[in-house]
């Protein structure tokens with residue numbers, strides 16, 4: 001182009017990306033859960049389930065993180081992480097009913113000290129899908145006694161570790177847990193009963209409230225700085241299989257309410273009601289100090305009758321969804337849909353509570369896909385924050401490749417690759433990309449009309 005040519009200002013503006021600077025105290029890091037990384041959690045219901053139901057997907061020694069946490073946290077520190085979410089394995093703390101293992105409590109105290117020494121904020125999950133065997137044998141979350149037993153375990157853990165923890169997450173994905181274990185029959189205990197699922201759902205709500213009260217009470221007694229207590233809520237975009245079908249749209253709306261909002265709404269309001277299905281009253285309202293959101297994908301929903309659970313709909317056929325699908329899937333065939341994260345951060349802002357992206361990640365064998373997954377999702381976070389969403393952090397799932405429940409070790413979610421034969425760790429390029437963004441503290445993006 002000749003020197004005298006006038007350039008069009010519009011084209012220039014379009015090329016300049018908009019830049020968003022994250023707050024200095026933004027929590028940057030990754031998440032794991034005990035059963036998926038520690039190894040040899042032989043005393044819980046998942047271990048038992050693996051031996052009989054999924055012999056090809058046994059957790060075994062997993063990532064041996066129980067013994068290698070120090071090495072793993074050094075890597076997280078080198079990658080610029082300032083926060084780390086992990087879970088405490090109840091079956092290690094209370095191996096038999098009412099018997100407490102002080103060595104196990106001391107182990108987690110060391111885990112927390114190791115993180116703190118590296119300038120990494122611990123974010124502690126108290127229940128991430130597994131139950132001690134003794135408790136599973138007496139009905140697990142189906143039993144009316146379990147909310148109290150959960151609160152008693154939380155009391156022990158808080159007394160032992162509380163002085164060093166600011167962020168607690170009582171439950172991980174209570175709705176997914178209920179659905180997979182009590183309706184779909186895919187996870188322990190393999191239930192397929194909507195009636196049981198509703199009982200479990202109610203007991204989980206109560207369990208959270210009692211645990212919340214317990215934690216708060218101990219912090220007050222001990223004069224520790226007031227903690228932040230929340231849950232990790234799974235959120236999935238639900239789209240009608242056919243936008244022209246009123247019935248599909250209803251099914252998608254109903255799913256959205258039931259799977260994404262109901263649990264959180266019940267905790268905020270202290271009650272939940274669904275005509276002819278349930279009517280729950282909790283001992284108190286407002287038992288969330290922040291909301292963790294685990295976001296991965298979008299589902300297309302086909303109407304399946306007006307009764308319960310038919311109204312939840314079912315997955316629609318590939319052909320029907322084809323024209324609206326982004327065309328990109330992860331290794332587990334979950335659609336990659338970054339825009340959905342923006343949608344939820346905006347949507348959940350309605351609760352006027354701090355939001356933490358407590359899980360977001362991709363299973364893939366192609367690390368360049370992970371790079372673009374992370375970048376695109378962080379752009380969605382940046383835009384939501386710029387528009388006012390109160391986001392306090394972003395935790396990638398997961399720090400390490402790990403045991404992906406019924407899918408076993410095949411899906412690779414890690415920022416760090418694990419060789420399960422040698423237990424060698426290798427930092428992936430995507431981890432370096434995330435590190436760059438963390439260290440820069442900002443990201444460039446073009447505004448979308450979401």
Ligand code: FCB
Nearest residue numbers: 033172173176294397404
């Ligand atoms: C979430 C779980 C987590 C992990 C990811 C992939 O639903 O909380 O344990 O399995 O999915």
